[in-house]
Amino acid sequence: MTLPQILVDLMKLLFDLAVPAAICTMVLAGIALRREGGVNFQAGGGFQRWALWSVILLTLPQFLSWFAAQGISMPGQGGNISSSWVSGVEASFNSFVTNIVVAKLSPLLAAFCVLKAALDGAEGQNPLGSIIAAIFLLSASGTVQLMQSWNSGSEFATTDMLTSAWNFLAGTILPEAAGLAVVGAILNYARHKPFMPLVGSGLAFLSVSAIWKLVQAMAG
Amino acid sequence: MSLSSGLLNLTSWLGNVIMPTLAGLFAAAAVYQFSKNRHHHQFAYAALASLMCSGLLRAMESFANQSAWNNPDRYWISILTLVNWVGNVLLPLYGVLQVVLAVTHYAGLLERMTVGEPWVRNLVAAMCSFGLSGLLRLGEFWIQHGTAGVP
Numbered sequence: 001m002t003l004p005q006i007l008v009d010l011m012k013l014l015f016d017l018a019v020p021a022a023i024c025t026m027v028l029a030g031i032a033l034r035r036e037g038g039v040n041f042q043a044g045g046g047f048q049r050w051a052l053w054s055v056i057l058l059t060l061p062q063f064l065s066w067f068a069a070q071g072i073s074m075p076g077q078g079g080n081i082s083s084s085w086v087s088g089v090e091a092s093f094n095s096f097v098t099n100i101v102v103a104k105l106s107p108l109l110a111a112f113c114v115l116k117a118a119l120d121g122a123e124g125q126n127p128l129g130s131i132i133a134a135i136f137l138l139s140a141s142g143t144v145q146l147m148q149s150w151n152s153g154s155e156f157a158t159t160d161m162l163t164s165a166w167n168f169l170a171g172t173i174l175p176e177a178a179g180l181a182v183v184g185a186i187l188n189y190a191r192h193k194p195f196m197p198l199v200g201s202g203l204a205f206l207s208v209s210a211i212w213k214l215v216q217a218m219a220g
Numbered sequence: 221m222s223l224s225s226g227l228l229n230l231t232s233w234l235g236n237v238i239m240p241t242l243a244g245l246f247a248a249a250a251v252y253q254f255s256k257n258r259h260h261h262q263f264a265y266a267a268l269a270s271l272m273c274s275g276l277l278r279a280m281e282s283f284a285n286q287s288a289w290n291n292p293d294r295y296w297i298s299i300l301t302l303v304n305w306v307g308n309v310l311l312p313l314y315g316v317l318q319v320v321l322a323v324t325h326y327a328g329l330l331e332r333m334t335v336g337e338p339w340v341r342n343l344v345a346a347m348c349s350f351g352l353s354g355l356l357r358l359g360e361f362w363i364q365h366g367t368a369g370v371p
Contacts, residue, residue, distance in 0.1 A: 135226035142222045172224045175281075179231035182277045183239055190246055190266035199280075203298045206284035210294030217292045 003075065009086040011075055015060065016090050020097035022057040023144050025050045027106050030137040034113060038129020055161050058147055062157035069155050102141045110134040128180065170212070174205040181205060235273035243270035244356055251352065255345030257338070267356075272363045279305075 003011075032046030041047040056063060068074040081087045110133075117130035136143075150164035151157050181202035188195040204211060243266075250263035269276065283301040287294045348355060 131230065132227070135230065136223060139221040139223040139226055146222065168224075173227060176224065176227045176231050178280060179235055179273070179277050180227075182273055182280065183231075183234045186239065186266060186269045186273065186276075187242075189269065190263060192262065199302075200299075202277075202280050203284055203302070204295060206281060207289070207294040207298055209289050210287070210291050213290050214292035214295065 005082055006086075008075075009081045009083045012081050013086050013090050016081075017093055018057045018060045019144070019148070020094055022054045022147075023097055023141050024101060025053040025057065026140040026144050027101060027109070027137060029054065030106075030133055030140055031109065033136055034116070034130060034133035038131075038133045039126075051165075052162075054144065054147065055158055055165070058144065059151055059157040059161055062151070062153060062155055066155040106137050106140055110137040113137065128184075170208045174208050178202045178205040235277065239270040239273045243267045243359070244352065246270060247352055247355055247359075251345055251348040254348070255342060257341060268359055268363075271356075271359050275363065 029047050029050035032050055033041060036042045036045050036047055064074050081090065113130045113134035117127035117134070120130055121127040146168075147161060147165065150161045152160040154160065181198045185195040185198035185202065188198060246263045246267035250260045250267060253260035253263060280298075283305070284294065284298040286301050287297045291297070
């Protein structure tokens with residue numbers, strides 16, 4: 001059955017908007033990260049959900065190709081949008097994401113996170129959560145670009161991208177977090193607060209892949 | 221902008237800029253506590269640790285790098301290396317310090333400085349207050365010349 005052109009155009013529009021939408025969901029993930037603590041996230045919480053949506057949106061064509069491989073008829077994704085009105089909607093949304101969300105809104109939210117860090121410090125709380133959320137928000141579009149480079153192009157691209165994200169966290173982010181753990185341990189020691197949890201977690205940050213292998217070995 | 225470079229710069233700034241600066245504050249707090257005859261060791265050690273954040277991180281990395289990244293025993297080995305380091309490096313040094321303290325206690329020197337003769341403590345606190353920058357430079361000197369480890 002041939003689909004009406006307007007439906008083809010709308011589907012093409014939705015596929016084209018996947019990457020800008022992924023940037024939006026990554027910004028929402030940054031906001032959720034701060035709500036959940038900044039230096040940690042809740043299992044099954046908003047940060048995980050928005051980050052997962054970013055991955056799904058970035059691998060949408062490959063995600064649908066898995067359904068096609070199961071014998072389910074999927075609409076074609078090629079071609080151009082013929083309707084100038086639909087093209088205008090796409091251009092407007094792209095412009096909104098590039099010129100407002102990435103260029104203006106995200107840095108503004110990050111700036112408010114810095115303000116929040118100062119106020120957290122004034123209340124005697126840890127300002128690090130807000131600072132890390134600010135860095136996450138500022139790098140949202142860069143993170144999406146990085147995630148696009150992890151797209152394997154196969155029908156399992158979604159899970160491949162999640163695996164790459166885990167490797168990036170374990171191999172790049174957590175060793176940097178070990179430095180923050182050392183700083184935190186020294187500050188806690190000076191303030192007569194428990195510092196050994198930070199020493200132990202610093203060592204764990206440097207060997208999280210090995211701990212994963214250990215858990216796998218335990219599970220048999 | 222990337223998340224990893226942002227976090228790396230944050231860590232470097234905290235460890236190499238802010239903590240060495242705070243070392244001066246911790247040293248000042250240690251001098252003040254000493255002048256009041258209170259426990260001052262914690263601040264003194266914190267000042268030294270603040271000057272060697274990078275070194276402490278390198279130490280943790282060397283503890284963790286004793287085995288391959290995918291070795292299931294890596295975390296255990298890293299804790300074991302930490303325990304070995306504490307037992308075979310730190311404790312002997314601490315033991316030497318205790319021997320020195322034993323001699324000075326036997327001679328009655330510390331009792332006169334901290335309890336019996338407050339004027340000595342006040343004099344030492346005043347000297348430390350006037351020479352805090354020098355004390356910090358001394359700590360930095362020790363750390364710079366200690367990168368090769370204990371012979």
